[in-house]
Structure formats: structure tokens, C-alpha cells
Amino acid sequence: MADTVLDKIVARADELRELGPDNEAKGSLTDRTAALLREAGTMRMLQPKTHGGMEAHPREFAETVMGIAALDGATGWVSGVVGVHPWEMAFADPKVQEEVWGEDQDTWIASPYAPMGLARPVDGGYLFSGHWQFSSGTDHCRWIFLGGFLADADGERVSPPQSLHLILPRSDYRIVDDSWDVVGLRGTGSKDIVVTDAFVPEHRVIPYNKVVDGTAAREAGLTNPAYRLPFSCAFPLGITSAVIGITEGALAHHVDYQRHRTTVAGTRIKDDPHALYALSEAAAEIAAARAALLDNLSRMYDIVASGREVTFGQRAVGRRTQVQAAWRAVRAMDEIVARSGGNAMRMDNPVQRFWRDAHTGLAHAIHVPGSVFHASALTDLGIEPPQGPMRSMI
Known part of the structure; x- marks a missing residue:
């Protein structure tokens, strides 16, 4: 069962x-x-x-x-x-x-969180407008989280910037149907979203800083440690897990394809020590990427479950681990795809689809290593990173 x-x-x-x-x-x-x-x-x-x-x-x-x-x-x-x-x-x-x-507990909620909209305060809430890309699975969702910046009465972004997460029903936004034509993850339907002067009542708005620092969870009275995880651990989790899972799928299809393959030189793959070495190394690297991501998550969970706060340094290391896990898995996948033979690139061979999907997933902003690795290195040196982009999503 x-x-x-x-x-x-x-x-x-x-x-x-x-x-x-x-x-x-x-x-x-x-x-x-x-x-x-x-x-x-x-x-x-x-x-x-x-x-x-x-x-x-x-x-x-x-x-x-x-x-x-x-x-x-x-x-x-x-x-x-x-x-x-x-x-x-x-x-x-x-x-x-x-x-x-309330009416359907299976209602799905889309995003993106990128602050590409402006929310102007009005009586009882905000007037909200913007244009977002990459709303994955959006055709099957009836509500959406959208990121935006707080604006003043004239519609200009306030300074310093204040980021909000706004929650809208399907009737308040438009899905741009022909906006998802990409090389990988084509099946995600990650289309553009447009909002024009939608009224968002105050109760459908969450300040981003309260999500990041854990205030929102505390104010909601949530006791399950899962909800006390840092946003920078929970939000990337599904994305990086998907990328690692895709590389596991590529590995499985590679193994299945190679099992009975013979090269143009007449060598059976099962008799080729170089191909077998690459296969084992890739399998070990992908398994290590999986283990690193899950271990990182478990450590974060244990910290919050014990009632402690996750420090900025711990969050930075956690993000470094998460980003590196994705890159490690995709690099390992590349080593076996390069040894899969030309027929692996035919559109009827699943290997090429998993390869395209993994690289498209790696291109997500959450996997960009630059500022994450920089911030993590500074915290290792005992130096607090400056405010701004270097602290973003940590």
C-alpha cells in the first residue's frame, strides 16, 4: 500500500x-x-x-x-x-x-517572487502593476505570489527599497500565452505574468523582510520547525532538488542506453574501461550532490528545531552548499552525456531532454554562484558582507 x-x-x-x-x-x-x-x-x-x-x-x-x-x-x-x-x-x-x-485544498499557487512590480498604497491596500517572467506551472494555478517594491503616492519606488510579496487571484492577472519558448524545461510552461492596477487588500500582502528574518513565521504562531527554516534555505530547495533529480534521470537513461551499446569502432561499452570509469565517477558525484543538499537541509532543520536562530554565516554556508550541489551534479552529468554518443542527441532519446532541462535549471538566478560564494568567503574570514546585492537571498 x-x-x-x-x-x-x-x-x-x-x-x-x-x-x-x-x-x-x-x-x-x-x-x-x-x-x-x-x-x-x-x-x-x-x-x-x-x-x-x-x-x-x-x-x-x-x-x-x-x-x-x-x-x-x-x-x-x-x-x-x-x-x-x-x-x-x-x-x-x-x-x-x-x-x-477554503473551497479546494488542492488549489495551486504560482509565483515569481522577483520584485518586478510596484505597489502604491491606497485605502485598505495597494494598487499593483508589473510584468514578470518565469511563472512555472502557472496554467494549473489559481492564485499567485508576486514580488513588488513599495511605491509612494506618486507611484515612484520608495527609498530605501521595501520589497513585498503580494497574493493575487487568477482574475487579477494575465498569463502571456506565447511567452515560453526555450531550449530546456519547455514543459514547465513558465510564462510571463502581467498585472495592471489590481487592488490588493492589505491582508494579502507579506513584507519580504519578515519572511527572510523569520518574523512572519513567529507572528503566525507556527511551531513546526519546517516553517522556521530560513527563506534562503526553503525557497531554493525545490529548485535545486529538481536539478539534482534531473541529473539522476539523465544518469538512469545513460545507463540504460549504454547497456547494449557498441561504438563505431566495435567496442562494447561494457568492455570500455574509460566509459565505465566516467560512469562510476559521475554516479558518485551526483550522489554526493544529493547528499550535500539533504545534509545541509537537515542541519538547518535541527538548528531551528532546537529553538536557535540560523546566523547569517550559517545561511551563507547553506546557500554555498546548495549552489555547489547543483553545479556539481550538472558537471557530472555533462561527463556522461559527452560519452553517450551522437545518437543520444536525437530528439527521441530522453538523454538529450534531461541534459537540456538540467542546464536550463542551472541557469536559474538561485544558482548563480558569484555573490553567494563571495559573501560566504567573507563570513569565513570573519568579515560581515556589505548591505545590498551580496546579501541578497542569504
């Missing part, structure tokens, strides 16, 4: 795997793919129990995302991105939680 979400995914593995090309051809998850995720309860793993959620351990969530992504990259990516949004919704005003989940 299937007990966990991952058990249910495994039971549907063949169908989810076979739906991968259909997702890519459609440019978003098929209705059947979304239905399978709903049946398994994927998006309710981090949802509060007060609204039908499981409040699962974040490690279980990450492992489930990896398992899904190994079957199909786009499905895993949407599971990781959309699946983390109920975690933040748990901090929101109970009124908006009821609006989102």
Missing part, C-alpha cells in the same frame, strides 16, 4: 515518465500530468494541516521532488517550485489562506 507521496509517485512512474515528451510538446504540463500530481498530494506536502496539508519534513519534500524530476524534468521542476509556495502561505493572514484553500 502506498503510504507516502513518493510511494504514490513511484506507483505512477511509468505514466509520468511517458508523459515527459507530451509536456515538452505542449509547452506546459499536460492536464493528465497535473492530475497525477494532485492525486499523489505533491503540492500539499508543505501545506499547513489546518488546510488539508501534510506539514511533511522538508527533507521528504526534497526527496520527492528529486524522484519526480528523475522521471521528467519539467514535472519535477513544477513540483519543486509550486510545491514550496504553501510553505510561505502558512505565514499569510488566515483570511487569504481561507480564500485560497
Whole structure:
């Protein structure tokens, strides 16, 4: 009997795997793919129990995302991105939680959080406008988190900048249908979003700084340690888990393809010591990337579960670990894809799709190492990084 979400995914593995090309051809998850995720309860793993959620351990969530992504990259990516949004919704005003989940606890919430909008204060809330890219899984969502900057009465961004997360129903934003034409993760349907002078009541707004410093969770009275994790640990978790899971999928398809392959020189791969060495090394590196991400998460969880705060230095190291895990897994995947032979690049071979999906996932802003590694090195040296971009998402 299937007990966990991952058990249910495994039971549907063949169908989810076979739906991968259909997702890519459609440019978003098929209705059947979304239905399978709903049946398994994927998006309710981090949802509060007060609204039908499981409040699962974040490690279980990450492992489930990896398992899904190994079957199909786009499905895993949407599971990781959309699946983390109920975690933040748990901090929101109970009124908006009821609006989102009151009639249907399987309602999905999209994003992005990038502050590409301006919110001008008006009576009872804000008038909000903006244009966002990369709203993964958005066709299957009925609400959305959008990032924006606070504006003054004239519509100009206030200084110093104040970032907000605003929650809108599907009726208040427009999905730009032809805005997702990319080389990888095509099946995620990560389309553009446009908002024009939407009224957002005060109860649907969360100050970003309260999410980052944990104030929102404390004010909501949440006691489950999962909700006390730093945003910079919880938010990237689904994205990096998906990338690592995609590389695991690439590895599995590479092994399956190489099992009976013979090179043009007549050498069977199973007799080629160089190919076998590369295969083992890549498998070990991908496994190490998985272990590093999960261990980092478990350490963060244990800190907050003990009632302690995660320091800036610990958060910086955590982000460094998370970013490096993604890069490590993709580099390892590249080593085996380069040894898969020219036929691996044919569109009917899953290897090339996983390869494209992994590199597109690595290009996400959350995986850019520069400022993260810089900030982490400074904290290792005992030097507090300056304010600004270097502290962003740490």
C-alpha cells in the first residue's frame, strides 16, 4: 500500500515518465500530468494541516521532488517550485489562506517572487502593476505570489527599497500565452505574468523582510520547525532538488542506453574501461550532490528545531552548499552525456531532454554562484558582507 507521496509517485512512474515528451510538446504540463500530481498530494506536502496539508519534513519534500524530476524534468521542476509556495502561505493572514484553500485544498499557487512590480498604497491596500517572467506551472494555478517594491503616492519606488510579496487571484492577472519558448524545461510552461492596477487588500500582502528574518513565521504562531527554516534555505530547495533529480534521470537513461551499446569502432561499452570509469565517477558525484543538499537541509532543520536562530554565516554556508550541489551534479552529468554518443542527441532519446532541462535549471538566478560564494568567503574570514546585492537571498 502506498503510504507516502513518493510511494504514490513511484506507483505512477511509468505514466509520468511517458508523459515527459507530451509536456515538452505542449509547452506546459499536460492536464493528465497535473492530475497525477494532485492525486499523489505533491503540492500539499508543505501545506499547513489546518488546510488539508501534510506539514511533511522538508527533507521528504526534497526527496520527492528529486524522484519526480528523475522521471521528467519539467514535472519535477513544477513540483519543486509550486510545491514550496504553501510553505510561505502558512505565514499569510488566515483570511487569504481561507480564500485560497477554503473551497479546494488542492488549489495551486504560482509565483515569481522577483520584485518586478510596484505597489502604491491606497485605502485598505495597494494598487499593483508589473510584468514578470518565469511563472512555472502557472496554467494549473489559481492564485499567485508576486514580488513588488513599495511605491509612494506618486507611484515612484520608495527609498530605501521595501520589497513585498503580494497574493493575487487568477482574475487579477494575465498569463502571456506565447511567452515560453526555450531550449530546456519547455514543459514547465513558465510564462510571463502581467498585472495592471489590481487592488490588493492589505491582508494579502507579506513584507519580504519578515519572511527572510523569520518574523512572519513567529507572528503566525507556527511551531513546526519546517516553517522556521530560513527563506534562503526553503525557497531554493525545490529548485535545486529538481536539478539534482534531473541529473539522476539523465544518469538512469545513460545507463540504460549504454547497456547494449557498441561504438563505431566495435567496442562494447561494457568492455570500455574509460566509459565505465566516467560512469562510476559521475554516479558518485551526483550522489554526493544529493547528499550535500539533504545534509545541509537537515542541519538547518535541527538548528531551528532546537529553538536557535540560523546566523547569517550559517545561511551563507547553506546557500554555498546548495549552489555547489547543483553545479556539481550538472558537471557530472555533462561527463556522461559527452560519452553517450551522437545518437543520444536525437530528439527521441530522453538523454538529450534531461541534459537540456538540467542546464536550463542551472541557469536559474538561485544558482548563480558569484555573490553567494563571495559573501560566504567573507563570513569565513570573519568579515560581515556589505548591505545590498551580496546579501541578497542569504
